[in-house]
Amino acid sequence: MPRELNESTLSLYFTKTDGSTVKFDVPAPKADLTSAEARTQMDAIVAVGGLFDISAVKDAGITHRTVSDFDVESM
Numbered sequence: 014m015p016r017e018l019n020e021s022t023l024s025l026y027f028t029k030t031d032g033s034t035v036k037f038d039v040p041a042p043k044a045d046l047t048s049a050e051a052r053t054q055m056d057a058i059v060a061v062g063g064l065f066d067i068s069a070v071k072d073a074g075i076t077h078r079t080v081s082d083f084d085v086e087s088m
Contacts, residue, residue, distance in 0.1 A: 018080040020078045020080070021077050023039040024036055024039075025037045025051070027055070027069065028069040029068060030068045035065055056070065
């Protein structure tokens with residue numbers, strides 16, 4: 014039976030102390046997540062960012078992906 018799968022991923026980008034970028038992906042973020050909520054959480058990560066040498070917030074975004082399967086079994 015064909016199915017359609019919808020997935021979302023929240024990507025959080027930070028600047029490290031050496032100037033490089035680190036990215037954290039969060040699968041299935043809540044549907045009504047706001048920019049302000051994301052920024053608040055990112056600021057909290059920067060505040061304790063010593064583990065990954067994180068120094069600043071860089072960017073964030075949500076990627077939506079839809080997968081539609083083919084029904085090849087019934088052929």
